[in-house]
Amino acid sequence: EAQVTQNPRYLITVTGKKLTVTCSQNMNHEYMSWYRQDPGLGLRQIYYSMNVEVTDKGDVPEGYKVSRKEKRNFPLILESPSPNQTSLYFCASSLTLPGLAVNYEQYFGPGTRLTVT
Amino acid sequence: KQEVTQIPAALSVPEGENLVLNCSFTDSAIYNLQWFRQDPGKGLTSLLLIQSSQREQTSGRLNASLDKSSGRSTLYIAASQPGDSATYLCAVRPIGGSEKLVFGKGMKLTVNP
Numbered sequence: 001e002a003q004v005t006q007n008p009r010y011l012i013t014v015t016g017k018k019l020t021v022t023c024s025q026n027m028n029h030e031y032m033s034w035y036r037q038d039p040g041l042g043l044r045q046i047y048y049s050m051n052v053e054v055t056d057k058g059d060v061p062e063g064y065k066v067s068r069k070e071k072r073n074f075p076l077i078l079e080s081p082s083p084n085q086t087s088l089y090f091c092a093s094s095l096t097l098p099g100l101a102v103n104y105e106q107y108f109g110p111g112t113r114l115t116v117t
Numbered sequence: 118k119q120e121v122t123q124i125p126a127a128l129s130v131p132e133g134e135n136l137v138l139n140c141s142f143t144d145s146a147i148y149n150l151q152w153f154r155q156d157p158g159k160g161l162t163s164l165l166l167i168q169s170s171q172r173e174q175t176s177g178r179l180n181a182s183l184d185k186s187s188g189r190s191t192l193y194i195a196a197s198q199p200g201d202s203a204t205y206l207c208a209v210r211p212i213g214g215s216e217k218l219v220f221g222k223g224m225k226l227t228v229n230p
Contacts, residue, residue, distance in 0.1 A: 041205070045217040056163065058217055090160060092218075106151065106218060108161040 002027045004109035008090050012115045013081055021076045021112050023091030025112040029107075031094045032059065032074040034066065036087040037111075038044070049074055088113050119211045131229050132199060138192040138224055139195035141205035145185045148210040151218065152181050152192050155204045163178045164205075165192070197228045 004025045025032065032056055033048035035058075045058030049068040063085055067079040074093075078085060093107040130136060135197045140150070148167045153161040165174045165181040167190070173182040179195040190207055204225045208218040 040222070042222040043208075043218075043220040048217060092161075105163055105166050107163065108153075110160040111158075113158075 002107070004091055004093055004107050006089075006109040006112050008112060009110060010113050012117065014117055015082055016080050019078050019081060019114075021078075021089060021091075021114070023074045023076065023106070023109060024072050025074075025091075025093040026072065026093070027061045027093065027107065028071065028091035030071070030096050032068070033053050033092050034064070034074070034076050036060065037090060038087050046076070046089075056062050063113065078114075081114075086114060119147075119209060119219045121207060121209055121219050121221040123205075123207060123224045124229060125224065126222065127184045127225040127227075129227040129229065130197060134197050134228075136194040136197050136201075136206075136226070138194070138205050138226070140190040140192070140221055142190075142209050142219075143186055144203065144211060148212055150177075150181075150183055150190050150209050151214040152190075153208065155206060155223065157203075161206065167199060194219045197226075199230050200227050201229050203224055 007022045030051050034046040035043045037043045044060050046060055046064050047066040049055040049060055051069050052068055055066050055068055068074055089112045092106045094106045122141045138143055151166045152164040154164050156160050165176055167174050168197040178195040183190045202221040206220055206223040208220040
C-alpha cells in the first residue's frame, strides 16, 4: 500500500530535550516536505526536499533541522524544543515537482502531535 | 504573496443536502489546486486535484471546479451524508518561489442525521 508513515504519532517532551520525528514514504517520491498545523494559522511549510541531499527552508524553519540521506526518509529534528513548537506535524511527499506531471498529487502522513512542556 | 481563503469556517447541514464549499486565492499563477479532507486527529486525505489547465474534476459524489482567472474554486458534495463530516481544506501550488502548497484554514463541515 502506498503511504507516508510518521513516528511517533504522539510525543510529550520537555523543553530542550532533542527529538527526531521520522518520516518515510514507499512511493519512490522525489519531493518531501514538513508542515505544522496550528489553530487559526492553518498549515505552514517548515522545510522541503526536492531530492536526496537537497533541502531548503519553507515559511517557518526556525528551530528545526532536516536531512535527506535516502530518498524514502525525511526526518525532522528539533535540537532544543520549546513550548512554541507544540503543534501537529505532517510529512508529505509527491512524485515530481509541480508542473512536471499531469497527475501530480501530494500525499500526507497521519500526523505527529507534539507537546513541549 | 499567495493567500487562500475559505468562507465560512464552519457549516452544519442536515443529511441529504447538496453542498458547495468555496475557496478563493489571490494570485492566479498556480500549477494546480487540491482539495483535502481531514478527520479529527488524522492526516490529510487528497480528494481531488485540478491542474491549472483544467476546469473541473469529479470523483463519485464530489465535483471540484476551478476558475483560475477569478481566483476561485468550489467543491460540490452531492447528497451529503453524516460520514462527510470533516474539515475540508483547499490548497494551491503557486508558480515560482519555494516549493510548497499554500493552504486555506479549512471549513469544518457537520452533516446531521
